[in-house]
Amino acid sequence: MLNLENGVDSLTNFKRQTSEYLRQLHESGSPMVLTVNGKAEVVVQDAAAYQRLVELAARADQQETLAAIRTGLADAEAGRVKPAREALKELAKKFGISESDQ
Template structure:
């Protein structure tokens, strides 16, 4: 969670105290919003927190994809694998692998 008094700083202040702010971000795991002329311009965060964010996004995208598949299944928007395979073979000129 963003702490407004701690995690919003001017870019000038960040430049002057970079090492302190890096340590703060590592300890808290919170990003820092940097302002220029009083307006939010950048968000900075430590690498470990960024990696966790990317993993969380990937997880949520996976869950969303699974939910979409289940919704399609429940709505009848499915077809047999054989029909899909035949369509792709014809569309892309893939020879049949019938044995």
């Protein structure tokens, strides 16, 4: 988790003491915001912590996909569906697309 009290420093300091900052990043697993002229510019993070973040995001995306599939299946089972051609005609009408453009 980003700690805004201890997790923000200047890029200049990071460049001057890179090995110390890398040690801190490895130990804490927390990202750090680096600033240029007092403005947040980049976030640096330990590679292992980044990998965990990527894996967590992928799992969240999979969960959202599975939830959408379950919703679609439930809609189909409940009869809340319509033929594709009918749905396409309604969309064409809604967005002002002539059927010859399809």
